[in-house]
Amino acid sequence: MEFTANEGKNLEIEINGEKWLRIPVKTHVVMKNDDLFDVVDLYTKEIRQAGDIVFCSEKIVAITQGRSFPIAEIKPSWLANFLVKFVYKSPYGIGLGSPYTMQLALEDVGIPRILLGCLAAAVTKPFGVRGAFYKVCGKAAYAIDGPCDYTLPPYNKYAKMAPKDPDKVARDMTEKLGNTFIVLDANDLNVDILGKPSKKLDEKFLKALFKDNPLGQASQQTPIAIVRKK
Numbered sequence: 001m002e003f004t005a006n007e008g009k010n011l012e013i014e015i016n017g018e019k020w021l022r023i024p025v026k027t028h029v030v031m032k033n034d035d036l037f038d039v040v041d042l043y044t045k046e047i048r049q050a051g052d053i054v055f056c057s058e059k060i061v062a063i064t065q066g067r068s069f070p071i072a073e074i075k076p077s078w079l080a081n082f083l084v085k086f087v088y089k090s091p092y093g094i095g096l097g098s099p100y101t102m103q104l105a106l107e108d109v110g111i112p113r114i115l116l117g118c119l120a121a122a123v124t125k126p127f128g129v130r131g132a133f134y135k136v137c138g139k140a141a142y143a144i145d146g147p148c149d150y151t152l153p154p155y156n157k158y159a160k161m162a163p164k165d166p167d168k169v170a171r172d173m174t175e176k177l178g179n180t181f182i183v184l185d186a187n188d189l190n191v192d193i194l195g196k197p198s199k200k201l202d203e204k205f206l207k208a209l210f211k212d213n214p215l216g217q218a219s220q221q222t223p224i225a226i227v228r229k230k
Contacts, residue, residue, distance in 0.1 A: 001047070006222060009214045012230070015205065019230040022214040023047060024222035027060075029152055036064040036169070037176050040224060047226055048179055056173075057215060057223035058143055058185045058194050059155075061163035068160035069104075071147060076103040079111070083118060088130075094146035100159040101146040108161045109141050117141070139194055143185045152221060166195025173197075186210045 003023045005011035013020050027043050036056075044054060062068055076084075076099035087097045096102050106114055117136035124132040134142045143162035147155070163169060166183040173181035174197040183195030184206070191207045215222050 006214060006220045010212065011214070013209060013212070013214075015208050020209060021226075021228045021230060022055075022209065023226040023228065024215060024220065025224040025226060026220075026222050027224060029154075029221070030060040030063050030223065032063060032066050032068070034060075034064050036061060037173060039064070040173065040181075041177065043224060044177075044226060048177070049228065050178075051229070053180045053182060053227040054173075054177060055182045055184055055210065055215075055225045055227060058163050058166065058183050059145070059160065060223045061166065061169055061183055061195075062143075062160045063155075065164055067162075067164060068155070068158050070154075071100045071157055071159055074100045074103055074159060076100060077106065080106055083114070086118070086121075094148055094159075096141065096144060098146040098159065101144050104159055104161050105137070105141050105144050108144070109137050113137055114141070139185070139192055142192060143194060163194065167197070168195075170195035171197040182206060184210060186213045186215060188213050 003011060003021065006024050011021055013022060025043050025047065027039060030039055039060065040054065040056060048054070080099045080102040084097060084099050084102045087095065094101055096105055114137060117133040120136045121133040140162040144160065146159035147157050149156065163183060170181050170183055180197060182193060185192040185194055191210045193203050193206050196206065209227055215225055
């Protein structure tokens with residue numbers, strides 16, 4: 001079977017002298033009423049082999065959990081509108097740079113922790129230290145994202161929380177699929193492993209497999225990748 005990389009991306013990567021394939025898997029536009037296992041199994045069952053690792057974008061995990069919302073339904077508080085003024089605007093996604101995503105962060109992560117993260121950022125920023133906010137608030141805050149011009153409809157008008165209990169999702173999906181299942185948050189700037197079925201799995205290695213973001217960021221519509229050792 002022939003596999004094709006997303007445009008501008010590589011199908012193969014070499015890590016510690018070993019070559020790995022990252023096979024992008026195209027799906028339909030996943031919606032809230034979709035079942036995560038049904039989606040992943042449908043689009044990967046003809047490709048998966050024993051020993052393959054199935055990587056899945058945290059976005060579709062969150063969507064199928066009902067944690068993605070039309071921005072028209074989100075009502076930013078005065079605090080969300082105030083805090084968003086101090087957020088660094090990244091070219092690789094909205095993050096918490098929108099009142100809508102900041103409101104989701106306040107609701108999901110909690111006001112005390114968000115304020116503590118803001119304090120940590122304010123104290124460390126004069127010293128050239130970045131990332132203190134997310135070290136305090138955790139991956140759940142980092143994975144919150146909102147509408148971008150390059151996002152496929154209808155999600156160009158949605159904001160989403162991080163997936164709930166991603167490690168449990170990874171364990172359950174691994175058991176059902178028979179292949180190791182990883183929940184990741186990847187863009188062209190950074191890679192985070194949000195969920196894995198075992199703490200023994202090497203997170204540094206898992207992140208290295210996706211350091212060039214082979215899933216792409218826009219119209220590729222490939223939220224799943226199968227990773228296979230050559």
